[in-house]
Amino acid sequence: MNIDFTRIIPRIPYLLQGVQVTLTIALVAALIGSVLGFIISLMTSKKGLLGRVLFLFVDFFRGTPLYFQLFFYHYGLPQVIPGFLPTAYHSAFVIFSINSAAYLSEIFRAGIQSIDKGQIEAAKALNISTWDIVTGIIIPIGAKNVLPAIINEFITLIKETSVAAVISVNEIMRRHTIVAGTTFRAFESLIIVGLIYYTLTKTLSIVGKVVERKLRYDLR
Amino acid sequence: MLKGSYDMIYVNQLNKHFKESHVLQDVSITFDPHITYAIIGSSGSGKSTLLRCLNGLETPSSGEIKIDDINIFESKDNLAKARSNMGMVFQNFNLFEHKTAIENVMFALIKVKKLSHDEAFKTASTALDKVGLSHRYNNYPHQLSGGEKQRVSIARTLAMSPQLVLFDEPTSALDPEMTIEVLKVIKNLVKDGLKCILVTHEMSFAKEVADMIVFMDQGKILEITPSEQFFTQPVSTRAVQFLSHTQFKGETQ
Numbered sequence: 072m073n074i075d076f077t078r079i080i081p082r083i084p085y086l087l088q089g090v091q092v093t094l095t096i097a098l099v100a101a102l103i104g105s106v107l108g109f110i111i112s113l114m115t116s117k118k119g120l121l122g123r124v125l126f127l128f129v130d131f132f133r134g135t136p137l138y139f140q141l142f143f144y145h146y147g148l149p150q151v152i153p154g155f156l157p158t159a160y161h162s163a164f165v166i167f168s169i170n171s172a173a174y175l176s177e178i179f180r181a182g183i184q185s186i187d188k189g190q191i192e193a194a195k196a197l198n199i200s201t202w203d204i205v206t207g208i209i210i211p212i213g214a215k216n217v218l219p220a221i222i223n224e225f226i227t228l229i230k231e232t233s234v235a236a237v238i239s240v241n242e243i244m245r246r247h248t249i250v251a252g253t254t255f256r257a258f259e260s261l262i263i264v265g266l267i268y269y270t271l272t273k274t275l276s277i278v279g280k281v282v283e284r285k286l287r288y289d290l291r
Numbered sequence: 292m293l294k295g296s297y298d299m300i301y302v303n304q305l306n307k308h309f310k311e312s313h314v315l316q317d318v319s320i321t322f323d324p325h326i327t328y329a330i331i332g333s334s335g336s337g338k339s340t341l342l343r344c345l346n347g348l349e350t351p352s353s354g355e356i357k358i359d360d361i362n363i364f365e366s367k368d369n370l371a372k373a374r375s376n377m378g379m380v381f382q383n384f385n386l387f388e389h390k391t392a393i394e395n396v397m398f399a400l401i402k403v404k405k406l407s408h409d410e411a412f413k414t415a416s417t418a419l420d421k422v423g424l425s426h427r428y429n430n431y432p433h434q435l436s437g438g439e440k441q442r443v444s445i446a447r448t449l450a451m452s453p454q455l456v457l458f459d460e461p462t463s464a465l466d467p468e469m470t471i472e473v474l475k476v477i478k479n480l481v482k483d484g485l486k487c488i489l490v491t492h493e494m495s496f497a498k499e500v501a502d503m504i505v506f507m508d509q510g511k512i513l514e515i516t517p518s519e520q521f522f523t524q525p526v527s528t529r530a531v532q533f534l535s536h537t538q539f540k541g542e543t544q
Contacts, residue, residue, distance in 0.1 A: 189385035192348050193444070196379040197399035197451060198371055207398065211389050288389045289433055 079259040082250045086263055089243035090271070096160075096232045096242065100167035101225055107168065108175030113205075115176065116183055132173035137234050140166050145238045163235040171228050178220045182213030215286040222279030226272045233268075243267060296454045297324045297358050297376060300345065305354035307340055314340045315351065316510040324455045327481060328488045329501035329518070333533060336507040338490045342457050345488070346377050375403075378448030378456040382463045384440040386432040386447075392419060392439075393428040396447045404451065418446035422476050438469030442476055449480070458489040462496075494537050498522050506530045 111129060115122045132140065145162040149155050157165070186209055194204045214221075236245035247264045251257040284290075300322040307315035314337045322328060322345075330338040343349040344356060347363055347370045356363050356373075363373040386395050396415035400406045406414065419428060422442040432440055441461060448456055461477065462470040474496050481487065481500045491497050497504060497518070504521040506514045506529075513527040525531055 187385070187388070189381060189383050190387055193379070193381060193385035193387070193447075194399075196346055196348060196374060196377075197447070198374045198403045199399055200402070203402045207402065208387055208389075212387075215389065288431055291431060 074259065075256065076259050078254045079250070079256050079263060082254065082260070083263060086243060086246050086250060086260070086267065089241065089246040090267060092240065092242040093229065093232045093271070096163050096167055096235060096240070097225070097229045099164050100171045100228055100232075103164075103168035104171030104175050104228075107172035109179050111172060111176035112179035112183060116180055129173045129176055132170055133177070137166070137170055137231055138237060140170060141234060141238050159235070159238045159240045162238055163232075163240045167228065167232065167235070170231075171224065174224050174227075175221070178217050178224060179213065181220070182217035183209060185216040186212050211286075215283075215288070218279065218283050218286060222276060222283075225279075226275055229271050229275065230268065299359060300324060301355075301357040302341075302344075303355050303357070305341070305344060305356065306352045307337070307344065307349065308352045314510050315344070315354075318354070318510070318512055320505065320512055320515060322488060324486055326502040327486050327500055328503045328505055329497035330488065330490045330505040330507060331492070331494070331497055331533075332507035335509075337510040338505075338507050339459050341507070342459050342488060342490050345457060346374050346379055348379075376454045378451060378453035380441070380444050380448055380456060380458045380461050382460040384432070384437070384444045384464070386440055386443055388432050391429050391431055392424060392435065392443045392446075395432075395443055396450045399447070400450055414450050415446070418450040419443070421449065422446045436469060437465045438472040441465065441469075441473045445473075445476060445480075449485075454486065456485060456487040458487055458491070460490050460492065462491070462493060492537075494522070494534070506533070508533070 111125050115126050115129065141162060144166050145157060145159070149157070190208060190212070191204060194208055199207070232242055233244040235242050236248065239245060243264055247260050250260045254260070302318060302320045302322070305315050305318040306313070314335075316337075318337070318341060330342065332338050340349055344351050350364065358373050361369050361372055363369050386392075387398065390398060393412065393415050396418055397408075397411040400411035400414055401408065404411075416425075416428065419425060422445055424439060424442055424446065427435065427439060427443070430439075432443070435443065445461075458477065462473050465473060470493070474493065477487075477489075478496070478500055487500075489497065489501065498521075501518045504514075504516050504518050505512055506516070506521070506525070506527065508527075508529050513529055514521070514525065516526055521530070522534065525534060
């Protein structure tokens, strides 16, 4: 068997530096995506023009590949918008944020719908403000109901940042391509890359389980 | 500004449509919040809908509700004024599932009455003690029996010290034993001076606590009669028929 890690080992720090890039994109997308997704979910649960337009928007982002979206934004739009020349990072931040907002908004919508209307009526009858209903009832109950789906989405997000390699964002997969190209040791490099991704997602899912246990008031 | 208490609740020509069905048909009634009413009638007669319109949980298709001179559907502010003095207890308890019994009661005290945590705790514990739940402060709704849940929900309402409490079939989701337990609590509160508008299927209970009976059938109010008279000599023939069909035996108390 032709396996030799000796040439890869010196390049491991270089591959690991990609973790920072990967996590930065994932974190920004998770944060902006959550805020944006929550606002979209509130809008789309109401009927009306804005809700319908937003639904179409969400539907489009869920119905086309991320790969396409990155290309469209990064290479397509600059052709029709004069002076619009986004950097690779700019495109990645924007598209990953919007893409995860689209998925998260659907998750949040399910979370809002999972809440028993009676509890909201009780709160209204007590004169509790809409803000306090959202922050004190809808979010905590909804969060418990959809936490597994949210963690799942974040895990997907970490994995999908690898697509950013196609617009030459210097994340883990892109670094692998460079390492493999210069060392001719693709298999060994991929083993390292696989371990890095798996460690990242496994850590997140363990954290998710811990948080979930904390939120499960029905198990107390 | 919030007024300390209401003098009168006027319901004028209220109509409510749910898709095809016309659940309230030109309902007009004046509620004096200084006495207790029971709204009775068969299922689908519109009693709960009428009750839910009183605090704006249901918006009528037409007609108006005025509390003194405040039209409650005119603005959010007016509705808030109406609700500030009116509590509501639901058939399905509607406790906040992620909060303990005491937190359920404290929530509105902190958010609406702006009490400090300690003050809210004091008020909430007094309310829970009053309904016999001193030992249940830290239990979550799923750890409570149906009767206990309903008592927490009563405490949650009472803690806000409303002038009037709307009870929407408070025992319909309970087994007979728990029904007795909850009715006892409500009877004691009424004895202590709480005024309420009750929608109920418990005839002997209605007879015991209500000063006036509002009898509804098919979206209309057929009669508004003092309690003693209603159960012996109802005015409408539909009420005669209704009473003969319920298990109410008049003199069971």
